[in-house]
């Protein structure tokens with residue numbers, strides 16, 4: 101840690117808050133860190149965080165930056181790989197590593213003291229220092245950027261309570277800066293909302309301006325935005341959110357804006373609005389295109405009936421008001437868009453606050469008046485435009501330069517249950533839970549009474565009897581709910597946590613890059629299955645819910661089954677099932693939802709409950725069993741001719757992909773059958789033709805046809821999947837074959853654990869073990885820098901015959917069973933530059949994601965489909981069918 105005292109001094113001298121000093125900034129490529137950001141700011145002091153506020157009439161919006169912790173590790177083998185890739189190692193430097201997160205929070209203005217307490221507790225007013233010896237009085241000159249009327253109104257209060265001055269920023273300029281940043285930096289920030297359906301849009305950054313920004317606060321501002329800092333308030337209306345709330349309060353006696361909005365959901369405006377049909381005797385006025393249900397006059401019925409206010413339902417009044425105001429705003433906005441020839445209208449401001457009816461009403465009006473030519477668009481972070489803009493007004497924050505692929509939004513997955521701590525209900529039957537029931541496996545001997553010649557596979561099966569044991573019985577369990585719980589965040593009161601506001605924490609990860617070998621990054625969609633369809637979503641949410649008890653058992657066991665682990669396991673299960681329930685109700689709660697994101701959320705949630713690697717022991721056991729039989733397999737392979745060998749290798753990859761602890765069917769298999777049966781079934785399934793079978797084309801590219809010998813690939817990227825048989829008996833032998841043919845091999849593995857996937861950190865040890873038995877692997881691993889400790893007792897003695905074809909390992913930048921190739925590690929991006937063959941393996945990487953992805957080079961996608969529904973949808977086949985999809989470079 102740096103010298104805290106000197107930082108305080110520097111702040112004293114600067115007479116302002118500390119700012120990010122980006123001078124001499126360099127991107128750090130650090131494989132030892134987790135996926136978190138890594139910009140080196142050599143000139144930046146250690147402790148820094150920015151806070152900016154939008155102090156509105158009813159809500160205080162707060163955006164603050166927190167620094168990532170420095171997690172430099174020390175893996176010599178990975179370093180030398182980076183050297184080979186031409187990536188500098190900076191671990192030895194003494195610079196601090198800076199990365200960060202942007203947090204979004206809201207408080208009710210009436211509860212400003214809660215906001216001040218929060219800022220104080222996090223020490224955001226003095227740079228986020230959580231030091232015990234920090235002297236509160238020390239930073240009397242600190243300044244916080246603020247916008248909104250409260251920047252004036254509460255200036256004295258901030259000075260008094262926190263000793264800081266509020267630096268007032270123009271509200272409109274902030275709003276525009278916030279909107280520009282969001283639209284450029286966040287994928288799927290904008291969405292349309294029609295008849296309850298959200299549709300996320302990707303706005304082309306190069307085609308963003310000009311646009312119309314309509315901010316609906318108490319009043320309405322209509323702003324034409326032409327670029328960064330280039331805008332003009334072209335119109336507005338005094339009929340806005342304040343009108344709705346003011347009139348609504350008088351007419352309905354509601355106590356809050358949210359109560360009024362809530363009320364509107366149960367309303368029927370026909371009781372109070374005069375419709376076209378009321379005037380035309382129930383008929384449409386079709387000549388001018390007005391249907392009978394069109395509102396001819398808001399509140400019009402109230403003029404002709406002998407009713408008093410009490411005779412109208414408050415619900416109807418609220419809805420009628422809401423429609424009146426929303427339609428009016430929609431219409432005026434549309435007219436202004438027409439006036440300037442603008443095609444896009446974005447709506448924001450506190451009036452909207454994600455309220456479906458409001459958005460539908462505005463969308464309807466824009467659609468109606470533009471005859472479908474224009475669409476109203478909304479922003480996920482619409483409540484934070486001003487606060488973000490104020491944040492942007494700090495000099496040298498560096499955010500302007502961030503690109504879409506460098507921002508990762510994460511939702512605090514423990515939020516519904518944590519609030520800082522894990523609150524789980526008391527666990528019952530702890531002892532019972534700990535008592536794992538062993539399943540009896542049929543042993544090798546009982547199947548092969550008279551073992552004649554033991555093949556590598558039989559040996560593996562024998563070793564493997566221990567792979568799946570101990571497996572807990574399906575009953576009894578105390579953790580894992582296996583169903584949907586009603587999320588706690590539901591309710592009619594104003595939610596003050598960011599996750600309930602449908603915005604997560606923005607992680608700034610400057611090292612992430614778009615995978616350079618994507619044929620068309622703009623058209624790339626990682627998810628194969630579209631889960632926006634309700635029944636599809638329900639299916640996958642149910643799958644995840646049902647998998648939960650087993651996952652919790654594994655997670656708890658991975659931490660030694662301690663009481664603490666059990667409590668965390670229980671809390672995790674509750675939190676995650678609450679998220680599933682929320683998604684069931686509100687699929688867009690966390691932005692655009694895809695299967696890849698869903699599977700990643702589960703891993704994130706586990707990590708939040710401090711389960712570092714739930715399948716660690718299973719992975720280790722499977723690795724050991726597989727490594728023990730690897731030499732025999734290699735020998736068997738070496739005895740085959742080239743063509744049979746290639747086929748056997750591909751079969752091996754596909755068959756071993758069955759050891760997947762994320763598939764319900766596979767886990768059930770491990771419970772019900774013996775590993776012998778499982779593996780045998782898997783090998784038997786290898787009869788060609790596979791459901792998708794491009795093997796012949798791949799073989800031709802590899803081996804040629806007739807006398808034509810093709811040039812070997814220069815470098816192959818092997819996106820590996822699971823530990824155990826999958827990597828050791830499937831992908832490593834395939835890698836070895838490529839090496840043998842003169843192709844450099846880069847094993848691309850996860851940065852963080854996910855299910856039983858092998859990680860980049862684990863791979864060098866596995867390769868080193870495998871290399872003990874194999875010359876080709878050893879030389880390649882040595883050449884790739886994977887073997888740092890000289891291996892003395894290896895098989896090879898012919899030093900003069902050293903190969904220089906390297907085998908390397910790089911991390912992919914993710915911690916999920918799937919891979920979104922728009923956000924990969926810089927190491928992977930660097931390795932990709934010389935690659936001319938990609939092999940994507942496993943269901944997550946080659947089916948759920950990337951099945952339809954096109955690449956600039958030859959690509960082989962290999963996976964076993966371990967889900968019946970997916971098999972039917974994707975390959976018109978059945979569970980355990982295989983995919984071998986080869987796509988040559990164009």
Ligand SMILES: CC(C)(COP(=O)(O)O)[C@@H](O)C(=O)NCCC(=O)O
Pocket residue numbers: 643699757760761762763764765821822855917941942943944945948963966967968
């Ligand atoms: C999580 C997985 C993508 C992992 O598969 P892998 O990539 O290891 O082949 C897969 O197990 C899966 O889609 N499971 C959920 C579906 C099911 O349980 O049927």
Ligand SMILES: [Mn+2]
Pocket residue numbers: 760762821822855856857917942944
């Ligand atoms: Mn996997």
